[in-house]
Amino acid sequence: MNFNELMKNEFILLDGATGTMLQKSGLKLGEIPETLNITRPETVMNIHRQYIESGTQILTTNTFGANSYKMKNSGYTVQQLIGAAVKNARSAAGDKALVALEIGPIGQLLEPAGSLSFDEAYEYFKEEILAGEDTDIIFFETFTDLLELKAGVLAAKENSDKPVVASMTFEKNGRTFAGVSVASAAITLEGLGVSALGVNCSLGPDELAPIVKEFTEWTSLPIFVKPNAGLPDPNSNTYNVTAEDFAESMDKITDYGTVKLVGGCCGTTPDYIKALKKVIDNKTYKKADVKKDTAVCSATTAVEINQPRIIGERINPTGKKLFKEALINNDIDYILSQAISQVKAGADILDVNVGLPEIDEKDMMVRVIKALQSVVDVPLQIDSTKPDVLEAALRVYNGKPIINSVNGEEKSLTNVLPLVKKYGASVIGLTLDEDGIPKTAEGRFNIAKRIVERANALGIPSKDVYIDCLTLTVSAEQSACKETLKALHRVKTELGCKTCLGVSNISFGLPNRELINHIFLTMALEEGLDLPIINPNDELMTGAVRAYKVLADIDKNSKEFIESYNEVKTEKPKIVSSHISLTDAIINGLKSEAASLTEKALENKDAMEIVNSELIPALDKVGVDFESNKIFLPQLIQSANVAQACFEVIKKHLSKNNNTPVSKGKIILATVKGDIHDIGKNIVKVLLDNYGYTVVDLGRDVAPEIIIKTAIDQNIKLIGLSALMTTTLKSMEDTITLARKTPELINSDGSSKVIFFVGGAVLTEDYAKKIGADYYCKDAKESVDTAKLVFSSQ
Amino acid sequence: MIELTEINRAEALRYMGGSKVEMNEIMEALLNSCEKDIIKAASPKYLYKKIPLENSGLLIGNTIYEHLKDCREAVLMCATIGAGVDKLIRSASVTDMAKAVVIDAFASAAVEQVCEKTEELIKQEIPDKYFTWRFSPGYSDYPIELQEKFLSILDAPRKIGLCANESSLLTPTKSVTAIIGVSDKPIEKKRRGCAGCNLRESCQYRKSGERCEF
Structure with a gap:
């Protein structure tokens, strides 16, 4: 018997809780349940046997936490623990049940919430999977982070050929602790090719019912359900649902359809499994209809492509000087701010392109994807021409992304489609091939058809291929627009695919481009365009999509439209009089006023004079007020932000006149290895930025080697380190020690080329000296003072 | 279930650099909008468990020994306001650092409130x-490395998604673990003060002439 044969049964009976049974068998406080596989194998086998006798068809091993992180103090290796556990389960199961290797979460949060990397997580799982080779199925259970589960599923797929089953644990609000939605879990796991997916733990069957129901709307894969025996009493640790009531509730849940594997989690015992067996024994399995259309998702948000959805195009260096600079300077925050503004403007999905010859695109793509997913909820579209960049991004992406793109060229089809399949993504198909872009709609339709056929052959459903019939410039060839729209219409109606289109290319070379773009977009929507790729910050374009949804009877009761435009514009109380000075504007945190006053001042004053006689003195005044407790820290930062707006005006002015931008010196900032509290470092960054220094922000949890390498590569003399906890002060010391030992950073007279200033909650002046720092800064303001001192003495 | 409806503003202001500062309109508006954001993003959770202290392996260092000397039992507790708050702070750090600082301070005050409510529940x-x-863990000479042990006894990673990283930092970051001694007879109320605190020299509050509630 193997898993596929077993799945031919109407229903499959899983087991109940192992932990609950171990506690009943006298597990001591602090005793590690997995060690019982070795210390008391009889106890474990006895529990297994009771489940087999109750009718369990898939037995899970007692290995929930058997990863090398959790087991580091157990006295045993993962191989010993899992080896013994599998042996126990096999011996109890005999030929009556299959044995599943049970794998639970690692016990540390992944980035960005924690500091465990995707690759580290993968290695923990891989070790477990290899140790559990002699099992029939790999069972991931009780996960709350979708990315961690993805690392596990990939580790299983890449290191074994066993079927993989995966479940997550949801709260009553339909989300996991990490915020993962039911839709996101269903879509992502199905894409990754698991054999069954579902829910376990945390709630009783009745509370889990609506969550299971939602699963059935999103996936056609067999669903498994393992509820708790109700809710626990925090003191006695007993549960409030009896075996009979449990079985009755599960009877209703299996009526939903698609639910095929049933068992129990915390609080359930062999009695529950016996009761469950009675329910399913004479029942016929049926499949529910998948109600939802194709969708893409992040961990928290699924976007169903059942109506036009806006893909924001702004994360792309093409033709954008500032964006290129940001990429070259590793200024991830700039990219993040571009993302946030597009989402605020109405983007449903964001395209991400970071291709630039000067940088390592793969490395940058991975960093940007991780950073974007740590601040925005919308799904992303990974945009690169290089398969290795696509794959690197696909691995670490949390959810189901869109790949941009594949086309009709043989090389592209062979390289890109297998990635789409393996990682369960959707893909944009461009209607061009070795011979270029066909002129006619017919030609483009034929390429689309070929792409879809090739995708289908690999098991990628047509609904996950989004065809782009390509917008050509109408001023170059006037009939091109009609051909594009004709092709789009045919793809939509004949191939059943979703369609996408970059819009703005249409108007190239014409005046009043906005108008042409906007009308073209409207025409395309009417032909069935699902995914316009536009600049969402362009109100006319975003507005056209919103208005179309009202007029096409998609936006019911114009709800979304009204919400978008009915916002009461609350103007801040303005203290502005026409006589306000630039200094006052900065002190009072009035951004737009300060910017326009700067512009005015530039008409008759030298840029540097404005910086030195107005901006800096105003910031200094605010700094002094902060030090003497006259204003709050946020006010200090607000003023600094206003000053930044002024600096931006000055920078623009200078670059217009071909002057070099104002930079008073370059400084590295980093929160040290192991530390993830970076708010202090960020405050320092804002202040330094606004005093005119160029900050290279390496982020948080930064290894000493990276800091040293950056100092060498970019020839930077001043380094600021931040650490919040006593445990991470050591990393601060390590970083300084490494710098003092690195030949490239030592002058010929033996002195150090780099200067360190350090700060953080638990740091003291004495300690700073002890670890070899040059300056101790008690707050952000002192960091600025230090920078001034260092750069003025050079 | 603990719900946050409003956040202790005085406490939050203290984290922001002092309660002596005079409030103005701009600050007031910023505080109001940030308080709303954080209440929406927070997902307060807590766990506690009464345990015997003998052989618990939790009495490490002089201060905790002194602190619990009248107790044979203790309650371990942990509380968090969830990962959504960390995301909110990260997002604000990119767009508006002033807001990020205010949200961070409110978040610290909020987790403190959840701790207080948990403590009330325990006492009931x-x-x-x-x-x-x-x-x-981390107070005085009580090793911060005990975080993991606290979390493991409470089964916090599985039950409320609260973990520690390899530097024993709690994740989500706005979280707390603590131990409360339980005794049959009244416990002499010791003054929690700066004098007995090992963080005395580096304390942010002391630097600005204030004190924490320790």
């Missing part, structure tokens, strides 16, 4: 006993 649950105040 265990009547007719006397309690010490909350003592956390």
Whole structure:
């Protein structure tokens, strides 16, 4: 018997809780349940046997936490623990049940919430999977982070050929602790090719019912359900649902359809499994209809492509000087701010392109994807021409992304489609091939058809291929627009695919481009365009999509439209009089006023004079007020932000006149290895930025080697380190020690080329000296003072 | 279930650099909008468990020994306001650092409130006993490395998604673990003060002439 044969049964009976049974068998406080596989194998086998006798068809091993992180103090290796556990389960199961290797979460949060990397997580799982080779199925259970589960599923797929089953644990609000939605879990796991997916733990069957129901709307894969025996009493640790009531509730849940594997989690015992067996024994399995259309998702948000959805195009260096600079300077925050503004403007999905010859695109793509997913909820579209960049991004992406793109060229089809399949993504198909872009709609339709056929052959459903019939410039060839729209219409109606289109290319070379773009977009929507790729910050374009949804009877009761435009514009109380000075504007945190006053001042004053006689003195005044407790820290930062707006005006002015931008010196900032509290470092960054220094922000949890390498590569003399906890002060010391030992950073007279200033909650002046720092800064303001001192003495 | 409806503003202001500062309109508006954001993003959770102290392996260092010397039992507790708050702070750090600082301060005040409410629940649950105040790993000479042990005894990673990283930092970051001593007889109320605190030299509050509630 193997898993596929077993799945031919109407229903499959899983087991109940192992932990609950171990506690009943006298597990001591602090005793590690997995060690019982070795210390008391009889106890474990006895529990297994009771489940087999109750009718369990898939037995899970007692290995929930058997990863090398959790087991580091157990006295045993993962191989010993899992080896013994599998042996126990096999011996109890005999030929009556299959044995599943049970794998639970690692016990540390992944980035960005924690500091465990995707690759580290993968290695923990891989070790477990290899140790559990002699099992029939790999069972991931009780996960709350979708990315961690993805690392596990990939580790299983890449290191074994066993079927993989995966479940997550949801709260009553339909989300996991990490915020993962039911839709996101269903879509992502199905894409990754698991054999069954579902829910376990945390709630009783009745509370889990609506969550299971939602699963059935999103996936056609067999669903498994393992509820708790109700809710626990925090003191006695007993549960409030009896075996009979449990079985009755599960009877209703299996009526939903698609639910095929049933068992129990915390609080359930062999009695529950016996009761469950009675329910399913004479029942016929049926499949529910998948109600939802194709969708893409992040961990928290699924976007169903059942109506036009806006893909924001702004994360792309093409033709954008500032964006290129940001990429070259590793200024991830700039990219993040571009993302946030597009989402605020109405983007449903964001395209991400970071291709630039000067940088390592793969490395940058991975960093940007991780950073974007740590601040925005919308799904992303990974945009690169290089398969290795696509794959690197696909691995670490949390959810189901869109790949941009594949086309009709043989090389592209062979390289890109297998990635789409393996990682369960959707893909944009461009209607061009070795011979270029066909002129006619017919030609483009034929390429689309070929792409879809090739995708289908690999098991990628047509609904996950989004065809782009390509917008050509109408001023170059006037009939091109009609051909594009004709092709789009045919793809939509004949191939059943979703369609996408970059819009703005249409108007190239014409005046009043906005108008042409906007009308073209409207025409395309009417032909069935699902995914316009536009600049969402362009109100006319975003507005056209919103208005179309009202007029096409998609936006019911114009709800979304009204919400978008009915916002009461609350103007801040303005203290502005026409006589306000630039200094006052900065002190009072009035951004737009300060910017326009700067512009005015530039008409008759030298840029540097404005910086030195107005901006800096105003910031200094605010700094002094902060030090003497006259204003709050946020006010200090607000003023600094206003000053930044002024600096931006000055920078623009200078670059217009071909002057070099104002930079008073370059400084590295980093929160040290192991530390993830970076708010202090960020405050320092804002202040330094606004005093005119160029900050290279390496982020948080930064290894000493990276800091040293950056100092060498970019020839930077001043380094600021931040650490919040006593445990991470050591990393601060390590970083300084490494710098003092690195030949490239030592002058010929033996002195150090780099200067360190350090700060953080638990740091003291004495300690700073002890670890070899040059300056101790008690707050952000002192960091600025230090920078001034260092750069003025050079 | 603990719900946050409003956040202790005085506490939050203290985190922001002092309660002596005069409030103005701009600051007031910023505080109001940030308080709303954080209440929406927060997902407060807590766990506690009463355990015997003998052989618990939790009495490491002089301060905790002194702190719990009248107690044979203790309650371990942990509280968090969830990962959504960390995301909110990260997002604000990119767009508006001033806002990020305010949200961060409110978040710290919020998790403190959740701790207080948890403590109330514990005291209701265990009547007719006397309690010490909350003592956390990392206070004084009480090793921060015990975080993991606290979390593991409470089964916090599985039950409320609260973990520690390899530097023993709690994740989500706005979280707390603590131990409260339980005794049959009244416990001498020791003054929690700066004098007995090992963080005395580096304390942010002391630097600005204030004090924490320790």
